[in-house]
Amino acid sequence: MHKRAIFAGVGAIVLAALVVIPIVLAPGTPAAALPPAEPIAADEQAATIAAMRPTRHTDRPVIAIIAWNQATELSDFFSAYGVLKRADIAEVTVVAERADPVQLYPGPKIAPEATIAAFDAQHPQGADYVVVPAMDPGTDRVIADWLVAQHQKGAKIISICNGSRMLAFAGLLDGRRAAGHWSAVAELHQKHPTMTFVPDRRYVVDDGVATSTGITANIPIMLALVEAVGGRPAAERTAGELGVANWDARHRSAGFELTLEHKKTFIRNALTFWRRETVGIPLAEGVDEVALGLLVDAYARTNLASVVTLGAGGAPVVSRHGLTILPDRPGESAGVDHLLSPPPTEAPAQTLENELPVVAERYDLPTARIVALVMEYPWAGGGR
Template identity: 45%
Template sequence: MMSWRNLAWTALGGMTLLAGIGATWLLLLPAAPASGTAPAISRDETESTLAALKPPKRKRPLIAIVGINDMSETTDYLMPYGILARADIADVLTLSTQPGPVTLYPALKVQPHATIAEFDAAHPDGADYVIVPAMSRDDDATVLHWIRSQAGKGAIVIGVCVGATVVANTGLLDGKRATTHWYSVGDLKKHSTIRYAADRRLVVDQGIATTTGITASMPMALTLIEAIAGRAKAEAVAGVIGLARWDARHRSDAFSFTRPFALTAIANTLAFWKREQLGIALTPDVDEVSLALIADAWSRTYRSRALTFAATAEARTSRSGLRILPDRIAGSWPAEQAVPDSGASPPARALDETLRAIETRYGARTADFVAMQLEYPR
């Protein structure tokens, strides 16, 4: 029988081996992402993208943003809704696969306008555009069937971020060019006939559009506004949200799994005793785009989670008419654990202010770690 001493030495040897493998893996990771300038987008390519996104059916289009009820990505779901709804150039609805609220990831909970069954009953001819966010499951049979059915009725399907892998699993991307969040490019390439398009924040191919990471839903929404209502309208909305440009320009290799990214994820995960719950007051007419970006960013630090609070359990109606449910029933929140107020700033500026606040609270590496997850060029 093996003695306790031998068992201890065996365990120590195993841990030493694992530590060595881990250290080797970290050393093999790049020390920093690539630097450089994103390649320019030709005017012909921009015009082609806009032409491909023209409304396929109605003069005033119908846009459906669909999510599963358990963990659809926060910004992917809320930002297209908020930007497109305030543009007032289309009817925009948020949908869920089942009755009840949609719990977003990594933060917030909303009451969608309708279920997909209710939408189908009200609009048997389908949507003009279907926006697909990242979801906790990219193989949900109900949502895959519904997306395919909408495409069959002539809708343009837009996969935002890792929503591209959801669209890929419908088969609608087979034989087409596409992009997705940098972390999920490998998953997209598992579909052998999909052609990954690098250095593009937005790709459109035969009625299917895809985007890169989470914050790409901002330029995607503005591009859609331009396709529907023209450049002047898109510029007006861009001014309101604080974005100077929104073309498909992107440098893919500036976003990658680096050694600082891995070390920050490990260090912040292991520092579990320092984890915080940070409060955001949920007020009527809250800007759902800024709220999504702020809550998403703080909840991706691996050091904190953003929670909304309100004095009562009733949903608060956002600036563009979406009902958001508070996470906590509370009249106030400790000042030292309150999220710095950036909600009054235009959304793009609110994100920059949030990243600076994260840097102040947790350090530059954590701010860079969050920006990398959001695929946001700083």
């Protein structure tokens, strides 16, 4: 009798939860979308570009993109690499602490092109620029010390998204004006009180250190670097090929905050495990790095899809600009629930804009808004 009462009580609780939770977590009215950010004044933008110009006189500056072997953010890394290699205004090298493959998140592994030790031996004078993608938690002491050493040799340090955490850990944001992903601003303030956060700018340059906002600031700040190194015509050509209309520092910080509706979507997607699926993205030789990064992130950030990259026989794939990518699975035995089309080759920077409506249709509009929020992308497709 006692056991029956216990089972009945548990059953009543479960039944009540099944009834109440969908009601509590049901989508409500989203916050209205804010107006687009205003363009940056010409003199301010010119000063920002000037602050990013190389200090050494050389025809081909040396740019190192540093990657943490354990975990480096995929779209941050791929966009930086894809934009800079496409622009062809500098010698670009992917550097990692070890020669082992770099695990991107979310996504496949890539082969670094040099270790820190090998890069230092080849370039004892240091790089002209070091690009730092997010590599959470951003507390690797070897990379932090190397960034400080590179800065002391004269390199300008440029972080993308939560790459600001690594710069802060290295002490490179102390006493500086900076930007960062909206989710990390409070943490940066608390741990580094002398840093001054600059709102409404998607990238900020202060005394040889540049920082940027969320993931989708990676293309604008890289185009700003292209302009600083190769001039306005090189940046315009590259932007045109990518499908980018502007790359100034415009941003509206108020458009990116975790609202009640966002929290409900996070919880709803986490609880509805039966909606989760494995999404496959086929890789072929010459895949565009920018498009691949944005496409993987668009689905992985839904909290409903596990994204796997697929290669013929599981063999390494060489990207459009020569990066070796190690697919997650062989395409022949993928076992995916949904296979996407290959990443686009035309206007790759428009991948997220084009894919968000598809995400909204496949899952729901609140989930697409979550993707835009996490990637700090000013999407006009459904409020915020």
